[in-house]
Amino acid sequence: xxxxxxxxxxxxxxxxxxxxxxxxxxxxxxxxxxxxxxxxxxxxxxxxxxxxxxxxxxxxxxxxxxxxxxxxxxxxxxxxxxxxxxxxxxxxxxxxxxxxxxxxxxxxxxxxxxxxxxxxxxxxxxxxxxxxxxxxxxxxxxxxxxxxxxxxxxxxxxxxxxxxxxxxxxxxxxxxxxxxxxxxxxxxxxxxxxxxxxxxxxxxxxxxxxxxxxxxxxxxxxxxxxxxxxxxxxxxxxxxxxxxxxxxxxxxxxxxxxxxxxxxxxxxxxxxxxxxxxxxxxxxxxxxxxxxxxxxxxxxxxxxxxxxxxxxxxxxxxxxxxxxxxxxxxxxxxxxxxxxxxxxxxxxxxxxxxxxxxxxxxxxxxxxxxxxxxxxxxxxxxxxxxxxxxxxxxxxxxxxxxxxxxxxxxxxxxxxxxxxxxxxxxxxxxxxxxxxxxxxxxxxxxxxxxxxxxxxxxxxxxxxxxxxxxxxxxxxxxxxxxxxxxxxxxxxxxxxxxxxxxxxxxxxxxxxxxxxxxxxxxxxxxxxxxxxxxxxxxxxxxxxxxxxxxxxxxxxxxxxxxxxxxxxxxxxxxxxxxxxxxxxxxxxxxxxxxxxxxxxxxxxxxxxxxxxxxxxxxxxxxxxxxxxxxxxxxxxxxxxxxxxxxxxxxxxxxxxxxxxxxxxxxxxxxxxxxxxxxxxxxxxxxxx
Numbered sequence: 001x002x003x004x005x006x007x008x009x010x011x012x013x014x015x016x017x018x019x020x021x022x023x024x025x026x027x028x029x030x031x032x033x034x035x036x037x038x039x040x041x042x043x044x045x046x047x048x049x050x051x052x053x054x055x056x057x058x059x060x061x062x063x064x065x066x067x068x069x070x071x072x073x074x075x076x077x078x079x080x081x082x083x084x085x086x087x088x089x090x091x092x093x094x095x096x097x098x099x100x101x102x103x104x105x106x107x108x109x110x111x112x113x114x115x116x117x118x119x120x121x122x123x124x125x126x127x128x129x130x131x132x133x134x135x136x137x138x139x140x141x142x143x144x145x146x147x148x149x150x151x152x153x154x155x156x157x158x159x160x161x162x163x164x165x166x167x168x169x170x171x172x173x174x175x176x177x178x179x180x181x182x183x184x185x186x187x188x189x190x191x192x193x194x195x196x197x198x199x200x201x202x203x204x205x206x207x208x209x210x211x212x213x214x215x216x217x218x219x220x221x222x223x224x225x226x227x228x229x230x231x232x233x234x235x236x237x238x239x240x241x242x243x244x245x246x247x248x249x250x251x252x253x254x255x256x257x258x259x260x261x262x263x264x265x266x267x268x269x270x271x272x273x274x275x276x277x278x279x280x281x282x283x284x285x286x287x288x289x290x291x292x293x294x295x296x297x298x299x300x301x302x303x304x305x306x307x308x309x310x311x312x313x314x315x316x317x318x319x320x321x322x323x324x325x326x327x328x329x330x331x332x333x334x335x336x337x338x339x340x341x342x343x344x345x346x347x348x349x350x351x352x353x354x355x356x357x358x359x360x361x362x363x364x365x366x367x368x369x370x371x372x373x374x375x376x377x378x379x380x381x382x383x384x385x386x387x388x389x390x391x392x393x394x395x396x397x398x399x400x401x402x403x404x405x406x407x408x409x410x411x412x413x414x415x416x417x418x419x420x421x422x423x424x425x426x427x428x429x430x431x432x433x434x435x436x437x438x439x440x441x442x443x444x445x446x447x448x449x450x451x452x453x454x455x456x457x458x459x460x461x462x463x464x465x466x467x468x469x470x471x472x473x474x475x476x477x478x479x480x481x482x483x484x485x486x487x488x489x490x491x492x493x494x495x496x497x498x499x500x501x502x503x504x505x506x507x508x509x510x511x512x513x514x515x516x517x518x519x520x521x522x523x524x525x526x527x528x529x530x531x532x533x534x535x536x537x538x539x540x541x542x543x544x545x546x547x548x549x550x551x552x553x554x555x556x557x558x559x560x561x562x563x564x565x566x567x568x569x570x571x572x573x574x575x576x577x578x579x580x581x582x583x584x585x586x587x588x589x590x591x592x593x594x595x596x597x598x599x600x601x602x603x604x605x606x607x608x609x610x611x612x613x614x615x616x617x618x619x620x621x622x623x624x625x626x627x628x629x630x631x632x633x634x635x636x637x638x639x640x641x642x643x644x645x646x647x648x649x650x651x652x653x654x655x656x657x658x659x660x661x662x663x664x665x666x667x668x669x670x671x672x673x674x675x676x677x678x679x680x681x682x683x684x685x686x687x688x
Contacts, residue, residue, distance in 0.1 A: 104179030
């Protein structure tokens with residue numbers, strides 16, 4: 001069975017998240033949304049079909065989850081909740097940097113109170129224990145004749161400690177310098193770590209949707225076994241409505257399988273003996289026996305999870321640039337400080353204490369604390385704001401690329417359209433029929449089907465408040481249609497092959513009707529019109545050209561191409577990139593090459609996991625109305641990082657010459673370093 005998990009969020013948000021069982025398509029999610037929206041206490045609700053979650057925003061402080069669970073049960077689905085335990089690791093991650101900073105602030109009062117030994121002990125803990133990762137990194141870098149930001153952090157903090165305890169110097173206040181260096185950088189590293197961690201919860205939800213145990217034969221009896229115990233070539237039984245937990249091929253039976261979570265296509269696929277099935281897809285029809293080809297931990301879903309994690313832990317290009325600059329900057333500062341010492345002490349014959357003081361001041365003033373904070377604080381704020389607004393940035397390289405974007409290309413199926421079908425028209429031999437009775441009978445016979453089109457028809461009948469009749473002698477032929485008896489009438493529904501205009505043939509006794517369906521658009525004309533002012537808009541789709549053109553005409557998009565294979569989409573974008581910077585918005589496995597090729601790629605939480613793994617941005621709440629917000633935040637964040645880097649570098653350019661001339665002592669250098677970091681923090685905290 002599915003893992004059921006609900007997270008009760010803070011009282012400020014009044015948001016309840018429930019895990020839902022029994023959904024087989026987007027129409028199921030829409031039905032649950034409809035019933036929950038009728039509740040007076042519900043402000044808004046979004047039901048995510050692939051992740052099996054209902055996000056309910058409430059206008060009341062009294063959150064009684066059982067009430068909403070019961071409403072979900074009333075339309076044939078089930079939900080459960082489990083309160084998530086507070087993440088203690090986050091607390092620990094913040095704990096050490098804060099203790100380090102508070103301890104550093106305590107050094108000055110202790111020294112003034114002549115508690116030198118205690119001050120020395122505290123500064124030793126800060127510099128040598130809290131700062132050990134910087135020293136270790138610096139040592140490894142120097143061994144490899146490589147220099148990173150940790151090199152100056154280590155040398156600056158250790159030098160400050162040394163000058164603080166030098167005899168005849170008499171200024172233990174220098175200990176404060178080393179403490180500030182370590183504390184500020186620890187805070188910066190913590191913010192960077194949390195900004196990455198905050199965006200990976202979606203991949204956790206994906207894995208949680210996979211069953212943790214499966215049906216297998218044991219001496220002709222069916223028993224449940226943990227997923228981890230299933231080996232390659234073992235046969236598992238996947239019942240109707242269950243998620244297929246492992247990659248494999250059908251060993252016995254046939255059924256329609258919903259692969260929308262993998263492929264993004266709305267139509268289920270008929271699978272028969274010998275056909276491959278992929279973990280994460282849903283068995284809609286008969287029970288099937290699957291011979292496992294990939295064990296737990298090696299499946300498509302597992303691979304996708306690793307891709308997502310890899311994408312989320314990569315640093316943006318701007319951070320790599322900072323590291324390259326630092327690799328030149330650090331040895332230059334070390335050389336400068338060494339030359340400063342030799343020149344003043346041996347050539348000009350300056351006092352040793354004065355000489356070492358100016359040398360340490362150069363190291364401290366050049367310590368790249370502000371440089372280290374310039375990027376991660378902005379990324380953390382960007383992640384926080386975007387998560388609050390319903391989207392996740394997985395790869396922060398988009399910050400540079402967004403400023404150059406001039407073309408947006410959309411996939412159609414599941415992207416511009418929702419996977420929920422509506423009846424556009426019903427015709428018979430006398431042409432157009434406008435009769436809710438036909439829809440009522442059609443919905444009645446489809447009640448027992450798990451097909452997405454059947455669920456969509458049921459949703460439409462509910463919207464029209466049609467009272468359905470029971471269906472007798474129901475029979476479903478996968479890939480063809482359904483039959484049954486409704487109100488003593490023989491009713492048959494099958495796919496239409498008569499012409500391109502109709503999708504279903506409905507027979508009620510001796511009368512025949514042609515039914516034309518249309519997929520709901522998820523994007524409205526206002527959003528497209530708004531985007532068209534700044535970007536060139538196009539559609540690339542694998543669907544029929546006439547359907548793609550119809551969507552294009554409706555949304556006033558001139559370039560709308562159908563019958564596009566994954567290779568053709570990829571080639572089209574490559575050609576476009578010769579003189580354009582391209583953003584691609586897609587959702588399926590067939591879109592993955594195009595998503596990866598595009599300069600910026602975007603998909604949805606409802607989209608396939610492969611699409612999510614290669615995309616820079618995932619919208620997990622809402623739709624395309626978020627695009628303008630995404631673009632605005634991206635450009636603002638990119639500009640803010642540029643401002644921070646300017647503030648950090650201009651500080652070094654101005655202050656290093658002052659330190660070389662001996663006009664600043666290490667304690668003042670530490671204060672200047674702190675003010676430089678503070679300027680970056682304040683600039684980062686401004687509204688994005």
